[in-house]
Amino acid sequence: MKSDFDLDEKIQDFRQRFYPEVGDPLWTDWRWQLRHRIRDLEGAERIFKLTDSEREAIRRRIGMLPLGITPYYASLIDPEDETSPLRRTKIPTLAEFERSGDECEDPLGEDAHSPVPGLVHTYPDKALFLVTDFCATYCRYCTRARMVGGGEFLPEKRMWEKALDYLRDHTEIRDVLLSGGDPLILSDERLDWVLSRLHEIPHIEFLRIGTKVPAVLPYRITPELLRILKKYPPLFFSIHFTHPDELTAEVRQACNRLADAGIPTGGQTVLLKGVNDDPETMKALNLGLLRVRCKPYYLHQCDPIQGSAHFRTSVDKGREIIRALHGHTTGYAVPTYMVDTAGGGGKVPVGPDYVQNREGDYLILENYQGKSTRYWDPQDHAL
Numbered sequence: 001m002k003s004d005f006d007l008d009e010k011i012q013d014f015r016q017r018f019y020p021e022v023g024d025p026l027w028t029d030w031r032w033q034l035r036h037r038i039r040d041l042e043g044a045e046r047i048f049k050l051t052d053s054e055r056e057a058i059r060r061r062i063g064m065l066p067l068g069i070t071p072y073y074a075s076l077i078d079p080e081d082e083t084s085p086l087r088r089t090k091i092p093t094l095a096e097f098e099r100s101g102d103e104c105e106d107p108l109g110e111d112a113h114s115p116v117p118g119l120v121h122t123y124p125d126k127a128l129f130l131v132t133d134f135c136a137t138y139c140r141y142c143t144r145a146r147m148v149g150g151g152e153f154l155p156e157k158r159m160w161e162k163a164l165d166y167l168r169d170h171t172e173i174r175d176v177l178l179s180g181g182d183p184l185i186l187s188d189e190r191l192d193w194v195l196s197r198l199h200e201i202p203h204i205e206f207l208r209i210g211t212k213v214p215a216v217l218p219y220r221i222t223p224e225l226l227r228i229l230k231k232y233p234p235l236f237f238s239i240h241f242t243h244p245d246e247l248t249a250e251v252r253q254a255c256n257r258l259a260d261a262g263i264p265t266g267g268q269t270v271l272l273k274g275v276n277d278d279p280e281t282m283k284a285l286n287l288g289l290l291r292v293r294c295k296p297y298y299l300h301q302c303d304p305i306q307g308s309a310h311f312r313t314s315v316d317k318g319r320e321i322i323r324a325l326h327g328h329t330t331g332y333a334v335p336t337y338m339v340d341t342a343g344g345g346g347k348v349p350v351g352p353d354y355v356q357n358r359e360g361d362y363l364i365l366e367n368y369q370g371k372s373t374r375y376w377d378p379q380d381h382a383l
């Protein structure tokens with residue numbers, strides 16, 4: 001069987017060097033990729049020239065966020081340069097063992113807003129359904145580092161039944177966001193099962209899947225998967241992208257296949273120091289996403305999980321990036337910049353403010369070039 005993905009030229013050298021015996025059909029088999037993830041020091045040393053800090057961080061890890069990198073994603077990471085952007089997001093360093101400020105295990109207070117295991121109900125009409133704790137590739141800044149990758153369990157359907165019962169009982173919930181872990185590492189059969197159960201609940205009118213799989217394991221986007229996803233409209237995808245280096249030929253095909261199947265996709269990006277915290281990188285990423293019909297949706301401030309200080313920028317940095325995009329390029333390429341607040345306070349948009357002042361019946365607005373303009377906006381609206 002020949003693969004139906006066009007393979008990116010850039011990763012062929014890597015394959016020659018590290019996986020010479022693996023042909024295209026295996027390489028593009030998402031299950032093969034999962035089974036052959038780099039998960040320990042030995043696996044990492046085989047490919048990457050590790051620094052002392054990386055080696056020690058991998059060695060010390062017991063019970064916390066594991067190492068996990070698909071061979072596909074490893075091919076995008078520079079084996080020699082420890083400062084390469086994607087490498088920093090996947091290979092731990094000793095900086096992860098440092099604690100600072102308000103950092104905690106569950107910064108968003110999700111556990112306190114969890115009426116039944118696996119369900120987070122923070123907002124009035126939408127709920128977050130954590131269907132697995134397993135990811136294809138673990139991000140070092142993961143908001144759910146406290147729960148992902150632990151046992152790497154694939155939940156039983158009966159564990160989902162409690163969450164489904166809650167969703168059936170709560171008729172105010174009209175939007176369910178499947179996340180985890182990554183819902184797309186579930187088998188086709190399980191995903192079909194859970195989507196069909198959600199789809200048949202009359203008050204649930206909107207489904208979305210939060211995933212990084214199209215970026216780290218694009219081969220998962222198979223014709224069989226698309227056939228399943230198509231059955232449950234409106235189903236949106238929120239795809240976690242980090243950097244333009246992720247936009248390979250395979251990833252572009254995966255996104256285009258989703259769009260062709262009628263599945264609207266949005267991009268979600270976490271702002272990360274030294275990885276994507278400059279306007280040029282963010283612009284290249286967002287314009288790249290638009291080319292594959294994925295609308296940059298949110299830019300997230302990095303949540304204060306334990307050991308993430310080396311990833312966090314100031315909020316001003318994020319506002320500066322949005323300011324550098326808005327008006328300077330296509331509006332569709334400008335995401336909303338969000339800070340998720342402690343204790344279940346919810347997401348707060350914190351983008352730049354263009355209202356400078358009020359002068360009587362005029363608002364003083366700043367345009368994208370920094371010029372002030374007056375806008376007639378009578379306060380009494382007595383017309």
Ligand SMILES: *Cc1c(COP(=O)(O)O)cnc(C)c1O
Nearest residue numbers: 120121122123126127128177347
């Ligand atoms: C982010 C989030 C959602 C979805 O929020 P949107 O702004 O609608 O994308 C839902 N529930 C929880 C708990 C969340 O953190």
